[in-house]
Amino acid sequence: MSDPELHTAAVIIIGNEILSGRTKDQNLDYIGQRLDKLGIALMEARIIPDDEKVIMETINSLRQSFTYVFTTGGIGPTHDDITSASVAKAFSVQLKENPEAVQSLRSYYDEGSINDARMKMALIPEGAVLIKNPVSGAPGFQLDNVFVLPGVPLILKAMFEGIENRLIGGAPILSESVTCNLREGQIAGALGKIQNNFPVVSIGSYPFFKRSRLGVNLVLRSKDESALQLAANEVRQMVQALGGKLYEAP
């Protein structure tokens, strides 16, 4: 990135089940919110299948373009868990049994329940730094700027908290919402002018149809708190000037 102040990220969601519509991803919005707080801009997310070539190409493309890359999914014990092996190939390093990971798995599982499939979760690309799994023993790992995390939301959250101190961010991205009963087409002209007056604030407009209420939710985002508040006030005044009513956020 040309601006050294701008810390960026991409998320790669790995899993056929998300693409088939069988499972809804539950991690992206969590990661997006955490990165906002850390002042890291999430620039892109890709949802890709459990396919070695696609995983390799996606990782190698995104790790060049963004400060951080987070992957979710595919690090369990079954045949369709191929993320760790694919990351090793993407970085051209060996996948090897990691002693620290072996220890973590041994302390989680009873002696009798350790088997080859479970020990597969101790196979980690050489040179990676482990990410502790406080829930179920099997670690994730960091290789260069790529963080490999599990797909199960509960475990992902526990592990993400553990890596936040490894991430260098900037000022947190603050946001304000203004929700009203007007339609986008009624406010678009005036809203565009406010956007032009506040280039450091990004204003998004999201119509909703919910429980027989109809309206628009205006979301302002900025690292500059005072510009954010000024712009939000102008938006609220605009709603009232156009004869609209302010709502609580839907």
Place this chain on the structure above:
Amino acid sequence: MSDPELHTAAVIIIGNEILSGRTKDQNLDYIGQRLDKLGIALMEARIIPDDEKVIMETINSLRQSFTYVFTTGGIGPTHDDITSASVAKAFSVQLKENPEAVQSLRSYYDEGSINDARMKMALIPEGAVLIKNPVSGAPGFQLDNVFVLPGVPLILKAMFEGIENRLIGGAPILSESVTCNLREGQIAGALGKIQNNFPVVSIGSYPFFKRSRLGVNLVLRSKDESALQLAANEVRQMVQALGGKLYEAP
């Protein structure tokens, strides 16, 4: 695609609000499920910001690689709705007022509520075929193999139904689920063998922790109904042979 029988698709979800974690995407799982029924394999999804350059590059990359590309979001009347203009640029065609779109908007809005912002939704890339919007007047459009759809889930669904007859697919992708109280690490070895025996069936393994129940959901997918049923039976027998209990899907 080298296999003419393989009909593939990608989805591009356009919107800062999804990346910031403010809004959860609600369209991908719907599109994934519809494409399954149509026998079109959804190969990738990308979530990208309201950024002209990124939209152009993403569309131009994916429309070369897949049979169909569907975009969601960014075709409303406000300043942050830049999808139509970006698609026009990606295809190097003009963005022009489309008479059919003008008519559709005029029949939806009262005479007095038509304004410049709303007429912006009649600006459509030259050469595009409109996609009717039975809910709120503003159309989407198809340009070559790219289908441009809105982000509001209710409207997206209504419009997607209207384009299904334009899509050429194959045999529907069928699926069977087997849910049990075993852990992934207990079944991984036996499951991997079943996967090897049924190369035309794709078997996914998804652990869950839900309402104090813990187990794994095994999802089998194939276009070959009899192979699918045979494989699903073997998976059920495997669960019982390992001392597990079958559940209803979680």
